[in-house]
Amino acid sequence: MATTLVLGAARNGKSAYAISLLAAHERVTYIATGPRALDGADPGSTARVEAERARRPAGWRTVETTGLSQALVFSRHPVLIDTLAHWVWRMLEQHDLWREPDSAIATLEPVLDELLVAYTALPHDIVAISDEVGWGGEAASEREATYRAVLSHVNHRFSAMSQRVHLIVGGRIVDLSDAPSALGTSTFAALSR
Numbered sequence: 001m002a003t004t005l006v007l008g009a010a011r012n013g014k015s016a017y018a019i020s021l022l023a024a025h026e027r028v029t030y031i032a033t034g035p036r037a038l039d040g041a042d043p044g045s046t047a048r049v050e051a052e053r054a055r056r057p058a059g060w061r062t063v064e065t066t067g068l069s070q071a072l073v074f075s076r077h078p079v080l081i082d083t084l085a086h087w088v089w090r091m092l093e094q095h096d097l098w099r100e101p102d103s104a105i106a107t108l109e110p111v112l113d114e115l116l117v118a119y120t121a122l123p124h125d126i127v128a129i130s131d132e133v134g135w136g137g138e139a140a141s142e143r144e145a146t147y148r149a150v151l152s153h154v155n156h157r158f159s160a161m162s163q164r165v166h167l168i169v170g171g172r173i174v175d176l177s178d179a180p181s182a183l184g185t186s187t188f189a190a191l192s193r
Helices: 014-021 043-055 068-074 084-094 101-121 142-161 186-191
Strands: 003-008 029-032 061-064 079-082 126-131 164-169 172-175
Touching (some): 029 068, 068 101, 079 084, 084 126, 101 142
Parallel strands (some): 003 126
Antiparallel strands (some): 164 172
């Protein structure tokens, strides 16, 4: 059993790489956390979702949900979570947590704790995909600032609990698995607030 977090910028090959990590498995539960095509997604987004679906092996089962803990526990096969970034956005929307980043993090922390227990306790491989935060400059709105703060927190928590962490930059895969986690240091915690 291995837990792997795959990070990188939007549309840089994270999903294809994550799929390749689980390609040896005949059956995989693919958890899609983003908006369904019927939820009013733009046509370009709908086309990308369908292209992703066509790329996955036929034996893979797709589950569309934000209930990640339950989906992990009920899966009897390796799991691919695509993506934590979409999950954070949908959780902020569902619970109307856009006003203040610290409050949003505090509200979601019990859900995240439960999710990380499931993520680390299951007897099969799990790969989680997420966008690396903030490579595009400063947040343009308070809403975007809240999203970035919460996603950064989620990414840090997942990174600290993952056996492997891979970053995709410029088409290259950088293995960060043996790099120290800054999450546990008091200096980092104080500076990141």
